[in-house]
Amino acid sequence: MEKKVNDITRRHSALLVLNGEFPDSALFDALLEHHSLIICADGAANILLNMGFWPEVIIGDLDSVEIPAGKEIARGTIVIENGDQYSTDFEKALLYLSDKGFKEISIVGLKGGRFDHQITNLSILCQFSSEFNFRLFDNDGIGYVLTDSKSSMTTNMPANTVISLLPLTKVTGIQTRRLKYPLDNEALQFGDRNGQSNASLGGEISISLKSGSLICYILMPSWWTQREMYSKLINCY
Incomplete structure (x- = not known):
């Protein structure tokens, strides 16, 4: 049927x-x-x-x-x-x-x-x-598009989860919490500076920006099933 x-x-x-x-x-x-x-x-x-x-x-x-x-x-x-x-x-x-x-x-x-x-x-x-x-x-994972109108996300991540911040435009005022390579009111820009392959330190992470558009891409750990990934991440944004 x-x-x-x-x-x-x-x-x-x-x-x-x-x-x-x-x-x-x-x-x-x-x-x-x-x-x-x-x-x-x-x-x-x-x-x-x-x-x-x-x-x-x-x-x-x-x-x-x-x-x-x-x-x-x-x-x-x-x-x-x-x-x-x-x-x-x-x-x-x-x-x-x-x-x-x-x-x-x-x-x-x-x-x-x-x-x-x-x-x-x-x-x-x-x-x-x-x-x-x-x-x-x-x-491989899930991406969130952060912009001026939807400028932050927070979720709990196991330590060493790969997280990339991929600018679509010039992005300013980026703040991160609980990432291995922190950003404090910094800028990323396509063709200039990117944020590939950062990593979580474990616990609650947060990412925010003041202006621009970027993709926050979270790589799915090999031990997650896709259903677990979806259930865990769907409400963090």
């Missing part, structure tokens, strides 16, 4: 599936349980459809979506064809979510595939970072 994504009880936030590397089933199942809307950007829908999942929304120019042989579009799934060639399918999905009033957005499939697509995706994250609270999931 096909499993409709919207048969699962979740909180009011959206899971946006892009056409990059797809997470393993444990992580994806955990994400399904916590989101009230599943939206696919064009060809990303193919992975879900082949798994027997029908998202609530498929949006894009629809040049890559392939309905599996012998199947029809499930009742309740909204398919939106938008042929605008001056915006990407990622942007079209975010504009749809903005119109529907969503603020909490988790993303899978951001990385992987063509290099130019990955760089463009980062640019789009920066473009929309003041409008949404983004969480980025892959099989």
Whole structure:
């Protein structure tokens, strides 16, 4: 029997599936349980459809979506064809979510595939970072986008957990607590200074900024399962 994504009880936030590397089933199942809307950007829908999942929304120019042989579009799934060639399918999905009033957005499939697509995706994250609270999931870890409007995060981390601070713009006033290489009212900037591969000292860590946009990427320790990672980190931001 096909499993409709919207048969699962979740909180009011959206899971946006892009056409990059797809997470393993444990992580994806955990994400399904916590989101009230599943939206696919064009060809990303193919992975879900082949798994027997029908998202609530498929949006894009629809040049890559392939309905599996012998199947029809499930009742309740909204398919939106938008042929605008001056915006990407990622942007079209975010504009749809903005119109529907969503603020909490988790993303899978951001990385992987063509290099130019990955760089463009980062640019789009920066473009929309003041409008949404983004969480980025892959099989290696989780990223939080911190901005002027969502400028801090706090969570408990085991000692030696790798944490990278990756600036999307010039970022000022960065303060960290309980990191191996602390930052005290300092700046990071793409193309100038980055914050890759810092590490937690254990206990409660915190990261904040005054201006700009950065990704705080937390590497998943090998002994965590993806479900444990999600449950631990979903509410720290």
